[in-house]
Amino acid sequence: MKQKVTLKQIAKELDVSISTVSKALKDSVEISLDTRQKVKAFAKLYNYKPNNIALSLKNRKTKTIGVIIPEIVHHFFTTVIGGVEKVANEKGYNVIICSSNNSFDKEVINMEMLASGSADGFILSVAKETQLKKDYHHIEETMSQGMPVVLFDRIIDEIVCDKVIIDDAKGAQTATNHLLSIGCKKIAILTTVDYISVGKLRTNGYLRALRAYDIPEKEEYILKIEDIDNCESEIKEFLKDKDIDAIFAVNELFAVTAAKVLDEHGKKVPDDVAIIGFTDGILSKHFIPSLTTISQHGEDMGIRAAKLLIDKLEGDEAVTEEYRTVIIDTNLIHRQSTKKNKE
Amino acid sequence: MKQKVTLKQIAKELDVSISTVSKALKDSVEISLDTRQKVKAFAKLYNYKPNNIALSLKNRKTKTIGVIIPEIVHHFFTTVIGGVEKVANEKGYNVIICSSNNSFDKEVINMEMLASGSADGFILSVAKETQLKKDYHHIEETMSQGMPVVLFDRIIDEIVCDKVIIDDAKGAQTATNHLLSIGCKKIAILTTVDYISVGKLRTNGYLRALRAYDIPEKEEYILKIEDIDNCESEIKEFLKDKDIDAIFAVNELFAVTAAKVLDEHGKKVPDDVAIIGFTDGILSKHFIPSLTTISQHGEDMGIRAAKLLIDKLEGDEAVTEEYRTVIIDTNLIHRQSTKKNKE
DNA sequence: GAACCTTACGCAAACGTTTGCGTGTGGAAA
DNA sequence: TTTCCACACGCAAACGTTTGCGTAAGGTTC
Numbered sequence: 001m002k003q004k005v006t007l008k009q010i011a012k013e014l015d016v017s018i019s020t021v022s023k024a025l026k027d028s029v030e031i032s033l034d035t036r037q038k039v040k041a042f043a044k045l046y047n048y049k050p051n052n053i054a055l056s057l058k059n060r061k062t063k064t065i066g067v068i069i070p071e072i073v074h075h076f077f078t079t080v081i082g083g084v085e086k087v088a089n090e091k092g093y094n095v096i097i098c099s100s101n102n103s104f105d106k107e108v109i110n111m112e113m114l115a116s117g118s119a120d121g122f123i124l125s126v127a128k129e130t131q132l133k134k135d136y137h138h139i140e141e142t143m144s145q146g147m148p149v150v151l152f153d154r155i156i157d158e159i160v161c162d163k164v165i166i167d168d169a170k171g172a173q174t175a176t177n178h179l180l181s182i183g184c185k186k187i188a189i190l191t192t193v194d195y196i197s198v199g200k201l202r203t204n205g206y207l208r209a210l211r212a213y214d215i216p217e218k219e220e221y222i223l224k225i226e227d228i229d230n231c232e233s234e235i236k237e238f239l240k241d242k243d244i245d246a247i248f249a250v251n252e253l254f255a256v257t258a259a260k261v262l263d264e265h266g267k268k269v270p271d272d273v274a275i276i277g278f279t280d281g282i283l284s285k286h287f288i289p290s291l292t293t294i295s296q297h298g299e300d301m302g303i304r305a306a307k308l309l310i311d312k313l314e315g316d317e318a319v320t321e322e323y324r325t326v327i328i329d330t331n332l333i334h335r336q337s338t339k340k341n342k343e
Numbered sequence: 344m345k346q347k348v349t350l351k352q353i354a355k356e357l358d359v360s361i362s363t364v365s366k367a368l369k370d371s372v373e374i375s376l377d378t379r380q381k382v383k384a385f386a387k388l389y390n391y392k393p394n395n396i397a398l399s400l401k402n403r404k405t406k407t408i409g410v411i412i413p414e415i416v417h418h419f420f421t422t423v424i425g426g427v428e429k430v431a432n433e434k435g436y437n438v439i440i441c442s443s444n445n446s447f448d449k450e451v452i453n454m455e456m457l458a459s460g461s462a463d464g465f466i467l468s469v470a471k472e473t474q475l476k477k478d479y480h481h482i483e484e485t486m487s488q489g490m491p492v493v494l495f496d497r498i499i500d501e502i503v504c505d506k507v508i509i510d511d512a513k514g515a516q517t518a519t520n521h522l523l524s525i526g527c528k529k530i531a532i533l534t535t536v537d538y539i540s541v542g543k544l545r546t547n548g549y550l551r552a553l554r555a556y557d558i559p560e561k562e563e564y565i566l567k568i569e570d571i572d573n574c575e576s577e578i579k580e581f582l583k584d585k586d587i588d589a590i591f592a593v594n595e596l597f598a599v600t601a602a603k604v605l606d607e608h609g610k611k612v613p614d615d616v617a618i619i620g621f622t623d624g625i626l627s628k629h630f631i632p633s634l635t636t637i638s639q640h641g642e643d644m645g646i647r648a649a650k651l652l653i654d655k656l657e658g659d660e661a662v663t664e665e666y667r668t669v670i671i672d673t674n675l676i677h678r679q680s681t682k683k684n685k686e
Numbered sequence: 687g688a689a690c691c692t693t694a695c696g697c698a699a700a701c702g703t704t705t706g707c708g709t710g711t712g713g714a715a716a
Numbered sequence: 717t718t719t720c721c722a723c724a725c726g727c728a729a730a731c732g733t734t735t736g737c738g739t740a741a742g743g744t745t746c
Contacts, residue, residue: 004459004488006732017696022734032694047484052460053405054732056396057701064461072428073421081415085442089449094456097440099428106432113437116347117395117702118407141390145347256629263631283629286599288606349702360726365704375724397702400731460732 005046014042056117064094065309066119068110070127070154072099075252075281076298077125080152083302084123091310104129108138115141121148121313123305126156132195134158148312150305153296154197162308163325164301168198171294171330172205173212175248175276178292178332180213182340184246184274188221190235190254192228199224202250202278225254236261246274246338252283255291259337275337289336301328348389357385399460407437408652409462411453413470413497415442418595418624419641420468423495426645427466434653447472451481458484464491464656466648469499475538477501491655493648496639497540505651506668507644511541514637514673515548516555518591518619521635521675523556525683527589527617531564533578533597535571542567545593545621568597579604589617589681595626598634602680618680632679644671 011018016035024031024039025048031039042048056062065088069077081097088095096119100107107127114122122142130136136159143149143161152164179187189206192199203222210217223238225231231254239261249255255277259269269275269289277284277293284291304326354361359378367374367382368391374382385391399405408431412420424440431438439462443450450470457465465485473479479502486492486504495507522530532549535542546565553560566581568574574597582604592598598620602612612618612632620627623638647669 008732018733019697019735020695023695026734028735030694035694049455049459051400051732052456053396053399054460054701055734056460057394057400057703057731058733060701062396072424073418075416075418078416078421082442085415094439094461095441096437098438099425112392113395116392117397117399118437253625253629260629260631282596283625286596286603286626287629288603288631351702361703362705362727363725366725369704371705373724378724394702397731398704400701400733401703403731 004051005043005048006051007048010039010042010046010048014038061120061313062094062118063092064096064119065121065123065306066111066114067095067097067123068100068107068114069097069125070100070102072097075283076153076279076296079298080125080302080305083299083304084306085302086299087303087306087310093306093310100127100130102128104133104135111138111142115145115147119147121150121309123150123152123302123309125151125153128154128196131156131197148309150309150312152301152305156197160323162305162312162323164305164308164328165325166296166301166328166330168201169205169208171278171296172202172248172250173209174205174330174332175278175294176206176209177212178338179246179248179274179276180209180215182274182338185215186221186244187215187246187248188223188238188242188244190223190225190231190238190247190249190258192250193224193226199250206248228253232257232261239265244273246276248276250278252277252279252281252291252293255293255337256283256287259287259289259291270337270339274340277337280333284333284335287337289339292335292338293333294330295333296330297328304328347394348386348391349394350391353382353385353389353391357382404463404656405437405461406435407439407462408464408466408649409454409457410438410440410466411443411450411457412440412468413443413445415440418626419496419622419639422641423468423645423648426642426647427649428645429642430646430649430653436649436653443470443473445471447476447478454481454485458488458490462490464493464652466493466495466645466652468494468496471497471539474499474540491652493652493655495644495648499540503666505648505655505666507648507651507671508668509639509644509671509673511544512548512551514621514639515545515591515593516552517548517673517675518621518637519549519552520555521681522589522591522617522619523552523558525617525681527683528558529564529587530558530589530591531566531581531585531587533566533568533574533581533590533592533601535593536567536569542593549591571596575600575604582608587616589619591619593621595620595622595624595634595636598636598680599626599630602630602632602634613680613682617683620680623676627676627678630680632682635678635681636676637673638676639673640671647671 007018007021011021021039024036025043067084085095098110104127107130136156139149139159150162155163155165191203194200207217225234235257247258249258255275259275262269262273267273277291280293280295284293350361350364354364364382367379368386410427414420428438441453447470450473479499482492482502493505498506498508534546537543550560568577578600590601592601598618602618605612605616610616620634620636623636627634627636
């Protein structure tokens with residue numbers, strides 16, 4: 001089994017020095033044309049590829065971006081990654097993806113691992129547990145070692161760095177407004193517990209929209225779901241005999257689960273109850289009825305995040321000291337789940 | 344801005360040699376207890392972490408697994424990655440994920456990039472284009488340089504290496520049998536073009552099942568979809584006025600799209616037409632009606648693939664020379680889309 | 687033939703580690 | 717006082733690169 005060929009081996013075979021080989025491959029004028037050609041031919045023959053590790057060590061940078069997300073099996077996050085990869089590949093960067101699995105410890109471990117030489121900077125959406133614990137030492141430590149961090153989606157206000165977010169409250173308000181505009185009056189919200197930043201913001205947007213329409217908020221219309229994986233039972237309980245004409249769900253899963261429960265109760269979507277979701281994933285698109293939703297433009301978020309990071313990585317000191325927060329526009333995607341006949 | 348602290352800096356501060364620091368941190372008996380404690384205290388204070396890059400260079404291994412998949416925004420592939428990560432983390436490996444986007448060129452580029460120092464071995468599902476082109480030089484080259492490769496799902500028969508697959512034909516046969524067993528006689532299949540290995544295998548399984556039941560295969564019941572992203576129009580055209588009582592779809596998207604088209608035609612699933620899919624993703628689970636399907640156990644595939652790879656990486660020569668093909672069991676998940684009333 | 691200039695290459699340091707071996711210091715034994 | 721032995725530490729090489737600088741060989745100029 002062949003081993004990877006190095007400069008040293010080529011040098012030995014051709015009876016020249018390592019530096020000659022290195023320079024020849026780079027077409028340095030220091031080396032005679034003859035030698036250059038010989039070396040290059042030999043290198044091609046043996047399929048020489050410079051060793052990235054050695055280059056990283058020498059250059060003190062890895063040309064690699066570390067991405068840490070709470071879940072890997074998650075449509076929104078993968079679209080973001082898609083965007084990151086796009087930009088990264090264009091600019092000659094590699095992407096390492098790690099999932100924290102919503103665990104604080106795993107987030108810390110992954111971050112430390114990547115920070116100790118494997119990546120030049122981070123794109124990060126923090127784990128649920130991290131938001132709960134409010135322990136951000138690993139992020140601060142990483143930044144204090146000179147590695148830029150870009151936070152996206154689930155961000156942390158207390159940390160000063162580049163951020164890419166959507167205006168969750170505004171998106172939620174738009175969603176709720178849409179329900180109001182088609183004549184719904186009794187609008188329930190299925191949301192997460194408050195320590196999830198985006199959940200709280202979306203709840204706020206919902207409340208804001210109601211207030212703007214002078215509709216009193218009702219405790220009984222708000223369900224804050226704790227255990228996302230078992231949301232069905234909570235939603236079932238919540239929806240039982242509830243007199244509502246619309247539901248705003250802060251994510252796809254809540255939306256389709258609600259649809260399912262309504263279906264079981266013999267209620268029709270959208271005629272009896274309209275539904276609007278958040279995040280334009282495959283579920284919303286392919287569900288029957290297809291779900292009206294707020295698109296988060298995950299790929300754009302990834303693109304912007306990657307650009308911010310690479311700017312920091314390649315920028316001079318001036319750029320480095322200035323932090324930006326990019327807000328990605330959301331927009332309402334009209335589908336069947338909010339098409340009232342009375343409209 | 345602090346920079347990352349190195350052994351050299353600690354050594355200078357403490358006025359000892361680099362090797363003393365290194366040994367002290369490793370609790371070498373060569374170093375006096377006093378010095379050891381001093382060094383360790385200092386290292387902790389400055390949050391010293393050994394530089395992975397330097398270690399990789401020295402050890403000639405990176406403790407990193409490269410995973411290349413055709414698509415990142417894809418439920419099945421992400422579940423596989425989840426499995427890989429699980430095992431990798433347990434064994435102290437890092438995981439780098441790259442997507443080829445189903446492009447041959449990107450697959451080659453990613454592979455070469457990772458092969459030149461960033462990863463010790465690969466877990467790979469080949470791009471559609473690669474299957475079409477039948478050009479596998481990059482994989483062969485990587486293997487000939489001593490880096491183990493594990494192929495999964497979309498594998499290549501011609502390449503001799505470890506593989507993790509499901510028995511696609513058998514799974515398809517099981518699916519078709521199920522349809523037959525509930526009384527369906529006119530079973531259509533929505534499949535991919537033949538150069539996609541898994542698609543072809545599933546088509547074969549379908550045909551095998553029909554033959555076993557002595558049902559003649561009909562050309563008009565078979566749709567080979569070329570452009571997956573625009574499958575809806577093809578399916579619509581195909582299903583128009585077709586007299587069938589069941590559909591076997593080789594993936595989720597085809598299954599739900601068929602359901603949607605049927606819905607538009609006023610046909611009921613499962614009463615008029617039963618549907619069975621392949622791959623147990625979120626769509627199948629949450630669709631109304633929920634879809635009966637063949638589970639591929641993506642996470643298990645990832646786990647097995649990672650284990651095979653790590654065995655190769657850490658094994659001695661004996662293990663290295665022997666290649667295994669692991670076949671993961673599929674199983675039928677009964678849901679509503681095949682619950683005939685007549686049953 | 688001396689002085690000088692090109693040309694074409696090699697040396698060595700550096701990136702941050704690890705580790706086998708060499709060595710200076712001190713104390714104990716003879 | 718000499719010899720010897722632990723003990724505690726430093727040296728240097730190695731992993732694979734890149735690159736500034738030094739230098740030998742050969743040619744040109746006067």
